Amino acid sequence: METRVSSEKKEVIIDITRPTVLIGERINPTGKKKLAEALKVGDLDIVRKEAIEQVVAGADIIDVNVNAPGVDDVAMLPKAVRAVMEVVDAPLCLDSPNTAAIEAALKVYKGKPLINSVSGEEHSLQRVLPLVREYGAAVVGLVQDDDGIPKNADRRVAIARKIVERAEKAGVSRENIVIDVLTFAIGAESNSGKDVLEAIRRIRTELGVNMTMGASNISFGMPDRAIINNCWVSLVIAAGATALIVDAARVRPSVLAADLVLGRDRFARRFIEDHRKRQQQAQA
Amino acid sequence: METRVSSEKKEVIIDITRPTVLIGERINPTGKKKLAEALKVGDLDIVRKEAIEQVVAGADIIDVNVNAPGVDDVAMLPKAVRAVMEVVDAPLCLDSPNTAAIEAALKVYKGKPLINSVSGEEHSLQRVLPLVREYGAAVVGLVQDDDGIPKNADRRVAIARKIVERAEKAGVSRENIVIDVLTFAIGAESNSGKDVLEAIRRIRTELGVNMTMGASNISFGMPDRAIINNCWVSLVIAAGATALIVDAARVRPSVLAADLVLGRDRFARRFIEDHRKRQQQAQA
Numbered sequence: 001m002e003t004r005v006s007s008e009k010k011e012v013i014i015d016i017t018r019p020t021v022l023i024g025e026r027i028n029p030t031g032k033k034k035l036a037e038a039l040k041v042g043d044l045d046i047v048r049k050e051a052i053e054q055v056v057a058g059a060d061i062i063d064v065n066v067n068a069p070g071v072d073d074v075a076m077l078p079k080a081v082r083a084v085m086e087v088v089d090a091p092l093c094l095d096s097p098n099t100a101a102i103e104a105a106l107k108v109y110k111g112k113p114l115i116n117s118v119s120g121e122e123h124s125l126q127r128v129l130p131l132v133r134e135y136g137a138a139v140v141g142l143v144q145d146d147d148g149i150p151k152n153a154d155r156r157v158a159i160a161r162k163i164v165e166r167a168e169k170a171g172v173s174r175e176n177i178v179i180d181v182l183t184f185a186i187g188a189e190s191n192s193g194k195d196v197l198e199a200i201r202r203i204r205t206e207l208g209v210n211m212t213m214g215a216s217n218i219s220f221g222m223p224d225r226a227i228i229n230n231c232w233v234s235l236v237i238a239a240g241a242t243a244l245i246v247d248a249a250r251v252r253p254s255v256l257a258a259d260l261v262l263g264r265d266r267f268a269r270r271f272i273e274d275h276r277k278r279q280q281q282a283q284a
Numbered sequence: 285m286e287t288r289v290s291s292e293k294k295e296v297i298i299d300i301t302r303p304t305v306l307i308g309e310r311i312n313p314t315g316k317k318k319l320a321e322a323l324k325v326g327d328l329d330i331v332r333k334e335a336i337e338q339v340v341a342g343a344d345i346i347d348v349n350v351n352a353p354g355v356d357d358v359a360m361l362p363k364a365v366r367a368v369m370e371v372v373d374a375p376l377c378l379d380s381p382n383t384a385a386i387e388a389a390l391k392v393y394k395g396k397p398l399i400n401s402v403s404g405e406e407h408s409l410q411r412v413l414p415l416v417r418e419y420g421a422a423v424v425g426l427v428q429d430d431d432g433i434p435k436n437a438d439r440r441v442a443i444a445r446k447i448v449e450r451a452e453k454a455g456v457s458r459e460n461i462v463i464d465v466l467t468f469a470i471g472a473e474s475n476s477g478k479d480v481l482e483a484i485r486r487i488r489t490e491l492g493v494n495m496t497m498g499a500s501n502i503s504f505g506m507p508d509r510a511i512i513n514n515c516w517v518s519l520v521i522a523a524g525a526t527a528l529i530v531d532a533a534r535v536r537p538s539v540l541a542a543d544l545v546l547g548r549d550r551f552a553r554r555f556i557e558d559h560r561k562r563q564q565q566a567q568a
Contacts, residue, residue, distance in 0.1 A: 186544055186545055186552065187552050190547050190549075190550050190551065190552075191547045193544075193545035193546060193547060194545075194546055194547040197522070197546075218545060222552060222555070222556075223556065223559040224537065224541075224555075224559050227514075227537045227538060227541045228541045228544065228545065228555075230511075230514060230515070230538070230541075231514070231515075231518040231538055231541035231542050231545060232541075232545050234515040234518045234519055235518055235519070235522050235542070235545060235546075238481070238519050238522065238523075239522075253508065253511045254511060254514070254515055257508075257511045257512045257514075257515035257516075258515050258519070260470055260477075260512065261470055261477035261478075261502060261512065261515060261516050261519060262477060262478055262481075262519075263474050263475045263477060263478040265474070266474050267474065268470065268471050268474075268506060271506070271508075271512075272506075272507065275507040275508050
């Protein structure tokens with residue numbers, strides 16, 4: 001099942017037979033003081049720089065989130081989206097908990113964006129799905145509902161199914177849904193990883209939709225986070241996730257290795273090209 | 285299904301519900317000139333040193349292989365096994381293509397060893413299985429037969445089944461078989477990884493036996509081998525392999541990360557302990 005998103009000049013296809021798509025996560029002020037301060041005064045230089053750097057590091061889609069205390073999301077998200085469109089060709093992911101900000105960004109976006117996000121919560125389904133339909137976008141579907149984030153695979157699958165069914169009723173086809181299964185930190189929930197992998201496998205089989213994931217949540221609070229994250233991305237890709245929300249500069253080599261050993265990189269071309277690029281960057 | 289191997293003082297249990305067992309691969313003269321030269325003149329200092337270092341690095345079982353041109357395997361394997369037993373408590377894996385050398389080593393070994401290996405080849409089944417039975421050992425079963433190493437999952441599963449059935453007929457229970465699925469280099473065979481993972485999943489479901497694998501073959505001939513190997517060990521563990529033949533110093537952190545996210549490391553105790561140990565070693 002192909003999820004297509006695009007900018008004015010570029011299309012990205014998310015599909016289980018293709019290499020894993022990387023959604024660059026770095027334009028997000030959560031935990032980033034400098035970026036938050038800049039956004040408060042309307043300074044978009046860091047946003048532009050992060051957009052360019054992530055594309056260089058191999059991000060296929062750029063997530064744009066400007067949500068921080070003291071920032072007027074509705075005014076700022078379209079400005080940030082415009083700024084990013086000016087400097088990179090990658091399709092964008094319009095990311096806000098505020099539906100009005102999403103709509104303002106949709107109005108200026110050129111192409112077919114990914115919206116981040118709808119959830120299984122009633123108010124979210126009612127507000128976001130009509131926008132997805134109206135603007136012909138694709139949307140990330142967060143596996144949580146009015147009872148919170150589920151703690152077992154059954155409920156994750158059930159919420160994913162509900163989102164897909166409600167989307168289809170609202171005129172949004174399942175090709176345009178990318179389910180985010182959500183992960184608890186493994187340090188807090190020993191079975192979090194197991195449950196999420198089972199949910200991914202079942203959603204892949206039962207619903208067939210594409211899936212994404214913030215790949216670093218799993219290691220929150222742990223030492224050696226890179227070791228855990230690199231292992232985790234391999235496992236979620238093998239289970240059936242097709243687009244990961246990541247810091248591309250850090251995670252890309254492991255993602256390419258997973259694509260390689262899973263038979264999605266003929267003659268190891270992408271892996272070897274990426275190796276050469278990293279070698280050149282290290283020498284420069 | 286529990287595979288138990290032991291030394292005089294220590295038992296190691298291989299089982300899908302437990303942390304992955306690491307079989308240290310470094311006592312093997314293939315590609316190691318210094319070790320090969322030492323073995324030719326009967327010098328076992330490197331063997332002892334490698335045994336100790338691997339246990340320090342977290343190897344649970346030590347593979348002992350002295351097979352090199354100019355080395356009398358039948359005389360040398362028991363000597364090497366004795367030397368290793370003197371310096372470490374870990375159970376051993378007696379590794380030789382020569383059945384007479386295996387038998388000579390079995391005679392001096394104290395405990396229940398792992399024999400490496402029997403295969404699906406007729407001459408191997410006939411010679412090795414009676415020894416496994418007679419000495420009450422466990423044995424690695426290589427998935428290859430008189431037609432060579434299979435190139436698809438179906439044939440891998442079929443050969444694994446044949447080994448298990450022949451073993452049971454020879455009085456060796458399947459608890460004492462650890463199947464090695466064998467991997468082609470991904471650079472030569474793009475589907476090698478996919479096929480092997482499918483074979484592991486099917487053998488886990490259909491035969492229920494424990495499985496091992498030389499975890500670095502997959503990346504032979506590729507750049508950035510560590511990135512590929514670390515990804516690969518996560519995938520084979522998730523698929524159902526329970527003991528890996530590895531350079532423990534290099535691969536252990538990724539194996540612990542896989543055990544952690546797969547829910548086999550409650551409260552992340554092993555992962556955090558290992559992190560602290562590595563930090564101390566780095567400071568020392």
